[in-house]
Amino acid sequence: MKVEVRINGRSVAAEVEPRMLLVQFIREVAGLKGTNIGCDTTSCGACTVLLDGQSVKSCTMLAAQADGLDVMTIEGLAPDAGDGSAPGATALLHPVQRAFHEHHGLQCGFCTPGMVMAVTSLIAEAEPGSLDEAAVRVGLEGNLCRCTGYHNIVEAALAAAREAGVAAGATE
Amino acid sequence: MSILGNRVLRREDPKFLTVGGTYVGDLELPGALHVVFVRSPLAHGVIRSIDTDEARAAPGVVGVFTNADLGAGPMTPMGMVNQSMVRPLLAEGRVRYVGEPVAAVLAETHAAGVDAAELVAVDYEPLPVVVDPVTAAETGAPILFDDVGTNIAFELNFGEDPSFFDGCDVVVRQRILNQRVAPCPLEVRSAVAEMVDGRLRFHASTQAPHDVRSTLARYLGMEESAVHVVSPDVGGGFGAKGGVYAEEVVVAALARNLNRPVRWTETRSESMLGFGHGRAQMQDVAIGATSDGKIQAYRLNVLQDCGAYPDMGAVLPFLTRLMAPGVYAIPKVECSSRSVVTNTVPVTAYRGAGRPEATAAIERAIDCLAAELRLDPAEVRRRNYIATDAFPVTTAVGTEYDTGDYAMALERALEVAGYEELRAEQARRRSAVAPDLSSEGAGGGLAPRSKQLGIGLSSYVEITAPMGGGEFGAVEVKPDGKVVVRTGTSPHGQGHATAWSMLVADAMGVSLEDIEVVHGDTDVVPRGGGTMGSRSLQLGGVAVSQAAVEVVDRGRQLAADLLEAAPDDVVLDKTMGRFHVAGTPSISRTWAELGAASLDRDGQALQAEVDFEAPGPTFPFGTHVSVVEVDLDTGQVELVRHISVDDAGRVLNPLLFGGQVHGGIAQGAAQALFEEFRYDADGNPLTANLADYSFVSAAELPSYEWTYTETPTGKNALGVKGIGEAGTIGSTPAVQNAVCDALSHLGVRHVDMPATPVRVWEAVSAASSSVPAAAAAARSEPANATNGGA
Numbered sequence A: 001m002k003v004e005v006r007i008n009g010r011s012v013a014a015e016v017e018p019r020m021l022l023v024q025f026i027r028e029v030a031g032l033k034g035t036n037i038g039c040d041t042t043s044c045g046a047c048t049v050l051l052d053g054q055s056v057k058s059c060t061m062l063a064a065q066a067d068g069l070d071v072m073t074i075e076g077l078a079p080d081a082g083d084g085s086a087p088g089a090t091a092l093l094h095p096v097q098r099a100f101h102e103h104h105g106l107q108c109g110f111c112t113p114g115m116v117m118a119v120t121s122l123i124a125e126a127e128p129g130s131l132d133e134a135a136v137r138v139g140l141e142g143n144l145c146r147c148t149g150y151h152n153i154v155e156a157a158l159a160a161a162r163e164a165g166v167a168a169g170a171t172e
Numbered sequence B: 001m002s003i004l005g006n007r008v009l010r011r012e013d014p015k016f017l018t019v020g021g022t023y024v025g026d027l028e029l030p031g032a033l034h035v036v037f038v039r040s041p042l043a044h045g046v047i048r049s050i051d052t053d054e055a056r057a058a059p060g061v062v063g064v065f066t067n068a069d070l071g072a073g074p075m076t077p078m079g080m081v082n083q084s085m086v087r088p089l090l091a092e093g094r095v096r097y098v099g100e101p102v103a104a105v106l107a108e109t110h111a112a113g114v115d116a117a118e119l120v121a122v123d124y125e126p127l128p129v130v131v132d133p134v135t136a137a138e139t140g141a142p143i144l145f146d147d148v149g150t151n152i153a154f155e156l157n158f159g160e161d162p163s164f165f166d167g168c169d170v171v172v173r174q175r176i177l178n179q180r181v182a183p184c185p186l187e188v189r190s191a192v193a194e195m196v197d198g199r200l201r202f203h204a205s206t207q208a209p210h211d212v213r214s215t216l217a218r219y220l221g222m223e224e225s226a227v228h229v230v231s232p233d234v235g236g237g238f239g240a241k242g243g244v245y246a247e248e249v250v251v252a253a254l255a256r257n258l259n260r261p262v263r264w265t266e267t268r269s270e271s272m273l274g275f276g277h278g279r280a281q282m283q284d285v286a287i288g289a290t291s292d293g294k295i296q297a298y299r300l301n302v303l304q305d306c307g308a309y310p311d312m313g314a315v316l317p318f319l320t321r322l323m324a325p326g327v328y329a330i331p332k333v334e335c336s337s338r339s340v341v342t343n344t345v346p347v348t349a350y351r352g353a354g355r356p357e358a359t360a361a362i363e364r365a366i367d368c369l370a371a372e373l374r375l376d377p378a379e380v381r382r383r384n385y386i387a388t389d390a391f392p393v394t395t396a397v398g399t400e401y402d403t404g405d406y407a408m409a410l411e412r413a414l415e416v417a418g419y420e421e422l423r424a425e426q427a428r429r430r431s432a433v434a435p436d437l438s439s440e441g442a443g444g445g446l447a448p449r450s451k452q453l454g455i456g457l458s459s460y461v462e463i464t465a466p467m468g469g470g471e472f473g474a475v476e477v478k479p480d481g482k483v484v485v486r487t488g489t490s491p492h493g494q495g496h497a498t499a500w501s502m503l504v505a506d507a508m509g510v511s512l513e514d515i516e517v518v519h520g521d522t523d524v525v526p527r528g529g530g531t532m533g534s535r536s537l538q539l540g541g542v543a544v545s546q547a548a549v550e551v552v553d554r555g556r557q558l559a560a561d562l563l564e565a566a567p568d569d570v571v572l573d574k575t576m577g578r579f580h581v582a583g584t585p586s587i588s589r590t591w592a593e594l595g596a597a598s599l600d601r602d603g604q605a606l607q608a609e610v611d612f613e614a615p616g617p618t619f620p621f622g623t624h625v626s627v628v629e630v631d632l633d634t635g636q637v638e639l640v641r642h643i644s645v646d647d648a649g650r651v652l653n654p655l656l657f658g659g660q661v662h663g664g665i666a667q668g669a670a671q672a673l674f675e676e677f678r679y680d681a682d683g684n685p686l687t688a689n690l691a692d693y694s695f696v697s698a699a700e701l702p703s704y705e706w707t708y709t710e711t712p713t714g715k716n717a718l719g720v721k722g723i724g725e726a727g728t729i730g731s732t733p734a735v736q737n738a739v740c741d742a743l744s745h746l747g748v749r750h751v752d753m754p755a756t757p758v759r760v761w762e763a764v765s766a767a768s769s770s771v772p773a774a775a776a777a778a779r780s781e782p783a784n785a786t787n788g789g790a
């Protein structure tokens, strides 16, 4: 069947098997390998992307269900930063990406794209002054990380939330 | 000013944050065939026949293979282990655990492979199953290897001295379960194999690419030089990616045999049944002391569950034994062990590998002793630490500890925790709810209802780089002034690119941006031990650091020649990254000029290669304090605070240090409270995916209160020790002790891990049904006591 999805602003159309998952479409059809697969029970969140601005686990839906919709993956968050290797690229990162960098919110990096997208959506959807540590922890319950013990991920999320003005008790 | 010791952000991050890492499963390999394994649904059985005809005829299928088709393997156990317990790459004649690969389907697409795998008809004859290691060790148990005739794969038997506890006023015994867990790196196993110019090129998700090279060569009957292993980004390992799995050898064998590119990525559900498990020890401890809490004798008997084939798991007790006495000066220590095979997933190394088990045993034993003597657990620890002025010290099991200051770590941790206030709060909660518990009769039979506070301590010492061995490091100056570092370590999240760059920048006066760190390619890095056992910095980092120092010496020599000066008069200006004659900084040679001059003049690169061999392992240490709230109504445990003071010698980068500790704490807390890989009596796995396995999440953990001290080692010039596993080692017993501590006033002495609501609730119920007895016992004077099992 034919599926067409806008991914990071670019339209990707292909003839696919009906059973193809959105995460497979992103990785195999669009060739964007930043989005990872960490489980087969929709438990880990490594595959988290934004679908029309809302975070979803892209292994929980068929590619066909995303037909005509807008997907943003980790590669689309700060396109100007490229693959991050150019001098000065870190200055071009999205505030959430930068917070993960500054707070050592990643180690092996496998959970990172999903984690960054989840935090991005958590902050985008939060009321001003609402995100405290407990809210961040509950909000990230569906995103597993084996390396960081979550400590620095939570720090990064709270730092990014402060910058966005949605952290609890934030005065900015 | 040195960069060493500073909080330097990771150079690795930008790629992971923008386009993601390049893991094996991300590699493009046009025309690659996909491997899908047919796995045993049975824990133990005879394979009567395997019918592959229908699968072979299925669309998109290139071939279906059984063990005899491979011309590779079998896999043999490690040296110390019973050598007859060999493992065929694909099950042959018999299956020994659910998930064991029986056949391999090779197909043009993964989906076609999955469909065809369903069509492989295997006829099994079920055999009696043994899951419990205690049963497996007994005579009459179902035997996994008929020709061996026993399930015992490995034993450390030093006998038992009947007068061992003579002179002790009190002997406390406890049976402790250190349960089976699943390591669960977020990236599952994945492999890509292809023949390139007659050589096998194998991309592996591994912690040790050079070991993969030699192991594949051995099992495939190839020359090592004909095998090229590349480890790209790796999504975590935790010890369980330290060896080579049968499936990986199969992938390599198929690529070689068919001369076609082949790839394989398992699903998480497959991974839970194929990737090695961790821990899986049953421990019997007995600790004898004088009435004032001075420990006289400690006995630890370990029953290690190896799973169906003796892998690294079989020899974990060897490491457990090395660290049995922990941080304590104990005159007599006995530690024996038995490793047995069972019809379960093979056990391998998992963060700490044998050492967390040692610490868990002794730290639980100390708390049981403290409870028995009605002494504060902190005080019992103080009275028994190896004295700070005793180092280096050789323990009763013959392990030589380099440096330590255990009392300092404890006092610091207690101070950060606010220990006295915590104890006061605990007492307040206890008395507020059950003021009458201590008075006979009143309240008897009725458990108090509230959230009780538990405070758990754990003082640990760990052996890092326990297997010894050396490590390769090389530093080369390119003609454009860039510096290329090659290392035999194989990071998968630890941040070696950042850490090794710091070492080189410090020695050479070049900026971090001008340094490239290369690892994980056996054609580029000639040898390497990989990353495991907390070995990387103290071996690999030191090798790189030494190589940088040698390059500085060579650079100075070359600059002296070019400047027509004596080498002793030439100095390296590290702020500018150039050499000049002392006193005349205006005439100088930069690293770029020297890199080019070396090639021009001598025809060789300005570089140094070092194989660093340490004189011995190092022993980081620390104390963790854990605070839990236990809801007596529901059995629910909440970890509310976790304090850790860790000392791993000199600190290179506190950012990376903290990251390692944090991750370790989470894994330790997860084992203490949530995670357990479980089987039913027939060997059917009950936790075979991430929906059923209680992988710890952010919502279940607090932020950690981490701090560190620096007690350098003399085993290397940097004074550094390992830190990769310490967090897990320290945290696990601290959390478990906190749970037991929360319930101690109810007469509960021990709760096994994981302290799930059911387990806690049962322990509380069992204790409260005998509250008068418990209350009475709590008032009696210490006496010889036996708790729990044998």
Ligand code: FES
Binding pocket: A036, A037, A038, A039, A040, A041, A042, A043, A044, A045, A046, A047, A048, A057, A058, A059, A060
């Ligand atoms: S891969 Fe989607 S939740 Fe795990």
Ligand code: FES
Binding pocket: A105, A106, A107, A108, A109, A110, A111, A112, A144, A145, A146, A147, A148, B186, B235, B236, B493
């Ligand atoms: S950084 Fe490795 S899983 Fe999160």
